[in-house]
Amino acid sequence: MLKFVVLSLLLIASILTFLNPPLAAVAWLALVALGLKKDRALTLKILTRVANAALVLLAVLVITVAMFGGTIAEIKKEMIISEVKRWVMSQPQLVQKLGPKVKEFIAQQAERLIKAEGLDRPWYENLPYYLSTVVTLELRSQVLRSNTGSQLVRDITMERLPRTVLLFTTATIISAVAGILLGLVAARKRGSFVDKFVTFAALISASFPMWWIGMIMIQIFSYGLNLFPSGGMTSVPPPKELLAYLSDLLYHMALPLTTIVLVSFGGWAYVTRSILVGATKEDYVLAAKARGLAERVILLRHVLRPSLPPILTMIALSLVASLTGAIITEIVFNWPGMGLLYWEAIETLDVPVILGLTYVFTLVFVIAMLILDILYIILDPRVRG
Amino acid sequence: MLEVRDLKVYYYTKKGVARAVDGVSFSLKRGESLGIAGESGCGKSTTGMAIMRLVERPGRIVGGEVLLDGTDVLKMDEESFRREVRWRRISMVFQGAMNSLTPVYTVYQHFKETLKAHGAYAGEEEAREITVKMLRMVSLPPEVADRYPHQLSGGQKQRVAIALALLLSPEYVIADEPTTALDVIVQAQIINLLKELQEKGMSIILISHDLGVISALSDKLLIMYAGKAVEYGSAEKVLRNPAHPYTKMLLEATPRVSGGELRWIPGSPPDLTNPPSGCRFHPRCPLAKEVCREEEPKMVEVENGHWAACHFT
Amino acid sequence: MEVVRELLSQRAGAFGAALFVVLLLLALYSMSSLGGYARLWHNTTYWSVYPSAVPPEWFGKLLYPDKVVPTLFLDPTNVTKKSLFNGAATNVTVVYEIPYSYGGVPNDIKLILNIKYESAPGVKVVFIRPDGKAVTVIRDSAKNIPTIISFNNFDQIKNNVYTWSRVSGVQPVELLFKEGDEVLKGTYKVVVTIIGLGEVDVRSELVVDGNVYGLMGTDIFGRDIFVYTMVGLPYGLLIGVLTSLIAAVWGTGYGLVSGYAGGKVDEVMQRILEIWYSIPALPILIMLAIIYKPTLMLIILLIAVFSWMGAAKVVRSMVLSLKNEGYVMAAKAAGAPSTWIMIKHVLPQVLPYTAAQVALGVPGAILTEVSLDFLGLGDPNVPTWGWMLHDAQVYGASVNGYWWWITPPGLMVALVALSFAMMGYALDVVLNPRLREV
Ligand SMILES: Nc1ncnc2c1ncn2[C@@H]1O[C@H](COP(=O)(O)OP(=O)(O)OP(=O)(O)O)[C@@H](O)[C@H]1O
Ligand SMILES: [Mg+2]
Numbered sequence A: 001m002l003k004f005v006v007l008s009l010l011l012i013a014s015i016l017t018f019l020n021p022p023l024a025a026v027a028w029l030a031l032v033a034l035g036l037k038k039d040r041a042l043t044l045k046i047l048t049r050v051a052n053a054a055l056v057l058l059a060v061l062v063i064t065v066a067m068f069g070g071t072i073a074e075i076k077k078e079m080i081i082s083e084v085k086r087w088v089m090s091q092p093q094l095v096q097k098l099g100p101k102v103k104e105f106i107a108q109q110a111e112r113l114i115k116a117e118g119l120d121r122p123w124y125e126n127l128p129y130y131l132s133t134v135v136t137l138e139l140r141s142q143v144l145r146s147n148t149g150s151q152l153v154r155d156i157t158m159e160r161l162p163r164t165v166l167l168f169t170t171a172t173i174i175s176a177v178a179g180i181l182l183g184l185v186a187a188r189k190r191g192s193f194v195d196k197f198v199t200f201a202a203l204i205s206a207s208f209p210m211w212w213i214g215m216i217m218i219q220i221f222s223y224g225l226n227l228f229p230s231g232g233m234t235s236v237p238p239p240k241e242l243l244a245y246l247s248d249l250l251y252h253m254a255l256p257l258t259t260i261v262l263v264s265f266g267g268w269a270y271v272t273r274s275i276l277v278g279a280t281k282e283d284y285v286l287a288a289k290a291r292g293l294a295e296r297v298i299l300l301r302h303v304l305r306p307s308l309p310p311i312l313t314m315i316a317l318s319l320v321a322s323l324t325g326a327i328i329t330e331i332v333f334n335w336p337g338m339g340l341l342y343w344e345a346i347e348t349l350d351v352p353v354i355l356g357l358t359y360v361f362t363l364v365f366v367i368a369m370l371i372l373d374i375l376y377i378i379l380d381p382r383v384r385g
Numbered sequence B: 001m002l003e004v005r006d007l008k009v010y011y012y013t014k015k016g017v018a019r020a021v022d023g024v025s026f027s028l029k030r031g032e033s034l035g036i037a038g039e040s041g042c043g044k045s046t047t048g049m050a051i052m053r054l055v056e057r058p059g060r061i062v063g064g065e066v067l068l069d070g071t072d073v074l075k076m077d078e079e080s081f082r083r084e085v086r087w088r089r090i091s092m093v094f095q096g097a098m099n100s101l102t103p104v105y106t107v108y109q110h111f112k113e114t115l116k117a118h119g120a121y122a123g124e125e126e127a128r129e130i131t132v133k134m135l136r137m138v139s140l141p142p143e144v145a146d147r148y149p150h151q152l153s154g155g156q157k158q159r160v161a162i163a164l165a166l167l168l169s170p171e172y173v174i175a176d177e178p179t180t181a182l183d184v185i186v187q188a189q190i191i192n193l194l195k196e197l198q199e200k201g202m203s204i205i206l207i208s209h210d211l212g213v214i215s216a217l218s219d220k221l222l223i224m225y226a227g228k229a230v231e232y233g234s235a236e237k238v239l240r241n242p243a244h245p246y247t248k249m250l251l252e253a254t255p256r257v258s259g260g261e262l263r264w265i266p267g268s269p270p271d272l273t274n275p276p277s278g279c280r281f282h283p284r285c286p287l288a289k290e291v292c293r294e295e296e297p298k299m300v301e302v303e304n305g306h307w308a309a310c311h312f313t
Numbered sequence C: 001m002e003v004v005r006e007l008l009s010q011r012a013g014a015f016g017a018a019l020f021v022v023l024l025l026l027a028l029y030s031m032s033s034l035g036g037y038a039r040l041w042h043n044t045t046y047w048s049v050y051p052s053a054v055p056p057e058w059f060g061k062l063l064y065p066d067k068v069v070p071t072l073f074l075d076p077t078n079v080t081k082k083s084l085f086n087g088a089a090t091n092v093t094v095v096y097e098i099p100y101s102y103g104g105v106p107n108d109i110k111l112i113l114n115i116k117y118e119s120a121p122g123v124k125v126v127f128i129r130p131d132g133k134a135v136t137v138i139r140d141s142a143k144n145i146p147t148i149i150s151f152n153n154f155d156q157i158k159n160n161v162y163t164w165s166r167v168s169g170v171q172p173v174e175l176l177f178k179e180g181d182e183v184l185k186g187t188y189k190v191v192v193t194i195i196g197l198g199e200v201d202v203r204s205e206l207v208v209d210g211n212v213y214g215l216m217g218t219d220i221f222g223r224d225i226f227v228y229t230m231v232g233l234p235y236g237l238l239i240g241v242l243t244s245l246i247a248a249v250w251g252t253g254y255g256l257v258s259g260y261a262g263g264k265v266d267e268v269m270q271r272i273l274e275i276w277y278s279i280p281a282l283p284i285l286i287m288l289a290i291i292y293k294p295t296l297m298l299i300i301l302l303i304a305v306f307s308w309m310g311a312a313k314v315v316r317s318m319v320l321s322l323k324n325e326g327y328v329m330a331a332k333a334a335g336a337p338s339t340w341i342m343i344k345h346v347l348p349q350v351l352p353y354t355a356a357q358v359a360l361g362v363p364g365a366i367l368t369e370v371s372l373d374f375l376g377l378g379d380p381n382v383p384t385w386g387w388m389l390h391d392a393q394v395y396g397a398s399v400n401g402y403w404w405w406i407t408p409p410g411l412m413v414a415l416v417a418l419s420f421a422m423m424g425y426a427l428d429v430v431l432n433p434r435l436r437e438v
Helices: A002-019 A021-038 A040-089 A092-116 A123-136 A153-188 A193-207 A210-224 A242-280 A283-290 A295-333 A338-348 A351-379 B044-051 B078-084 B107-117 B124-137 B142-146 B154-166 B184-199 B211-217 B235-240 B245-252 B290-294 C002-009 C011-033 C035-040 C044-048 C057-063 C155-165 C172-177 C225-261 C263-277 C281-292 C296-305 C309-322 C326-333 C338-374 C385-394 C403-431
Strands: B002-012 B017-028 B034-037 B059-068 B090-093 B172-176 B203-207 B220-225 B228-234 B300-303 B306-308 C072-074 C078-084 C089-100 C108-117 C122-128 C134-141 C148-150 C186-197 C200-209
Touching: A002 A021, A021 A040, A040 A092, A040 A123, A040 A351, A040 C263, A040 C281, A123 A351, A153 A193, A153 A242, A153 A295, A153 A338, A153 A351, A193 A242, A193 C403, A210 A242, A210 A295, A210 C385, A210 C403, A242 A295, A283 A295, A295 A338, A295 A351, A295 B107, A295 C281, A338 A351, A338 C281, A351 C281, B002 B044, B017 B044, B017 B059, B017 B220, B034 B044, B034 B211, B044 B059, B044 B172, B044 B203, B090 B154, B107 B124, B107 B142, B107 B154, B124 B142, B124 B154, B154 B172, B154 B184, B184 B203, B184 B211, B203 B211, B211 B235, B220 B235, B220 B245, B228 B235, B228 B245, C002 C011, C011 C035, C011 C225, C011 C403, C035 C225, C044 C148, C072 C089, C089 C200, C108 C122, C108 C172, C108 C186, C134 C155, C155 C172, C186 C200, C225 C263, C225 C296, C225 C309, C225 C338, C225 C385, C225 C403, C263 C309, C281 C296, C281 C338, C296 C338, C309 C338, C326 C338, C338 C385, C338 C403, C385 C403
Parallel strands: B017 B228, B034 B203, B034 B220, B090 B172, B172 B203
Antiparallel strands: B002 B017, B002 B059, B220 B228, B228 B306, B300 B306, C072 C200, C078 C089, C089 C186, C108 C148, C108 C200, C122 C134, C122 C186
16 A cells, blocks of 8 residues: 555656656655655665765766866867858958958957857856756757757757667667567576577677677668668658658668667576576575475566566666667667767767767666666665665 | 485586485384484485475486385376475475575565465465464564564574474474574574474474484484485484494584593595495595495394494494 | 686687687787788878779679789889980880780779979870770870879879760770770780970889779778788777776776775775766767877776776675685784785685676777777777778768678677677686586
């Protein structure tokens, strides 16, 4: 009963966070109060974790901003100066009018722009401004725009995020399900063909760069056999009708999806297998068998259930890794997600976008770790203390 | 009546076949208790596991019979053995019982699922009642029921394991080193507990390398060496009049309250994948002669109800 | 040593070790006989005479055996130098003969003309086919002519050939070598005539670019893929091993101190470890690389900074269990200083685990470095496999079907990673008996 109340409250609070922050705050507070009353130690532990996560986020942000404050400011200044120069030189009348004062004029204009961007101040003075704008993603990009033309980093990022999620989360789910099932079979039939295959696939997973496999896949299926498009998310222009659009999307997704699954399911299977093989060798599994429990009950309750925490760790870590791994794979497949955006931002040195994206990556990472920690606390009584 | 005849359990390892139990026999009437003693690695636990049919890869029961009131349980199919015999009629307290509780479940959940597995579960309330009763039997307070294993001390876990073993009131309980790694007071408590059970008519097979513990509890005694039974008989007779040199040395190596000089047995037990020829004890035996190297001694009755396997009895 | 023997008794371990030895030998070969090529990585002039983006020779022989054209480096068959008007002018004639019996068209023809002159001489280049037809492909002043003349790309030649054949939109070399659909066999001639005032000195070479090259073909700049695949090997090994070694050594030290010290120190160090775990490494690395434009050594350090946590964790838990072992307790009771106990008693026990961590860390390290290079963020002066793949991506190797450009560097990365993954896997099995198969 209590469990149910807490869970539903948690769900409500989480959803509200996106819809109505003030109301969500109330819900969270209620949850904390309830927790403190019912299970003080557990609640405190979870709160510590949350604080920890916030700390990491802050640390990464400060470091990033500090780094950008130094070197990037210099690069930007040079870029601004050369751009002003080019702009002035492209107007012969202006140059003529200014005569020998042209250098001075350029310096002045550049100075003005540099001041406007706050590049003349040391990074720590920019820190509060940067931090507040980064956290809310209310930065303005310098070069890149969203499809709708917005310069707000939030708009640009939010437009890309679903695409990355679409590709990588789908791929992760497919490889997780396939991998875990395969790992289960391998663990139950050790030394069998499936078992050997799992080890083999895991070695492949660990050794080949995903994006390289991607390049090879394009080579074979796009260039060689001409079966799939070599990149992009939809045809240009995308089909109007929903059904046609979806099938077009699927057609474009096929190659990257296969690549990701191919490279990652082995790792899943192997880790699952290792965890389960370790788990079946525990003394308490034999003890459960001795007590006369049925095979199925032993497998579910005494092998799988105790292995849940490490398996969840694996799931969370690879979900997160899939997001950062996306950076390069998206470039190879020209998939217009966050990874490709990151790349475009790097190429154009669009500082606010780089900053915002690094923040989003860190945020996703930290939140995943946080959820993982909390799940661990809930699932493993030993951690609960 | 539990009768073990010529039991053989081998482990098929990479190094070779380890004959961990090689032709062990004994019998036990209901209410009688047996002690199995021997040095580490001589096959005591393996014998217990074999009776429960819990020998796992790379081990295999390769021969012999385990007769429970006349039926060979080794020949039963797994499912009916699980339902009818395992835990219901023979249960076991494992060596290192501290690790026999699954860390993610409370003590109560262990009791509950065991009841369920044997169709003895009739609702939450009754199950709780039974749990608390069993815990009280091993002198644990009721709140232990809702604790997780990691919240219990070693001795408490051991007692929970014993309580679990008694849950279905089995006829035979195999207790494998139930007192090792516990402090003296807890040891004494557990021995007393086992004694009480014995008085209530339960048969206990007590496995230990400590003859002192065994002599306090058992009616019969089985001494094992390197997978073989070397001496077997009523506890009183074996202890008073040990016939096998190994038993004698083992007795001398057992500390007694009365004091006296403590000796140990020189040398170490053999590698079971490649045991010595003839009598397996001959390389360490002070009495060893040529025959011992060449011929394996048979179990012979030294006196009424007392057997030993030595050429010089 | 016991560990090494056990490692080799595992099939994966033996395979990984054997692979490693092979790679090491290849790396030594590469360093001793191909080392000079590292400096030529960015030297596009050097490579420009080689055929651009052609597949390996064996591939051509397999797929179109009678169309294969090898690359020919030709010296002049005849050079005549005449002094005119009592030394007031010079006439140099250089004749090349190309004995041609191949069924395919060359990828290109490159004429290297190094002319030393007082005032720019006139240059005429005539191409004479086996059927006797002659085409004047160049007739111009030397100052309008580059040192390396590509028949396919030099505009003047293009125009002259198109005018002569009244066809355009086809590579000039194809037009020169074909009559209709047939490739003409026989002896082709290239006659270069240079007439100039004063002294004129010519050094020249003619290269017929084949449509295949060597063991692994060439990239778009004409660079020999085999050479750079081999040149990349020592770097790949260095990067993988050094990065992983630094990470493992640091992690071991960290775990040792954290585990041995215990208490508050341990708690703080564990908290730091946790925080380190929750930093997304790749994005941060990318950013650092953009900002600092690091050298190879710095990149190695940076990657190590983000990969020591696993070793720290493993070592710490090992130390925690070792701390309660009899001999450590005894040493402690005897009043031995902690540092001494750690180094004398704990460290030797932990080292095999460190070794396993080194091996297991190599694949991640090398994959990360390759990724950075692939993004163009690595050290540009080091010809690594990552840079090869970077160039391949930038020049559209996958969409153009240059598989020979993509395959070797990626495979090598995988082989290095695989060799260590297998050794690490075997070590892991040796060290954790629970994983061992029965
Ligand atoms: N899983 C196994 N694989 C291989 N050999 C095994 C295995 N289990 C036990 N053995 C071998 O079987 C022999 C008997 O083991 P067993 O556990 O029965 O000894 P024990 O008498 O209970 O010893 P202890 O007093 O130390 O508990 C030992 O020599 C051991 O090496
Ligand atoms: Mg035992």
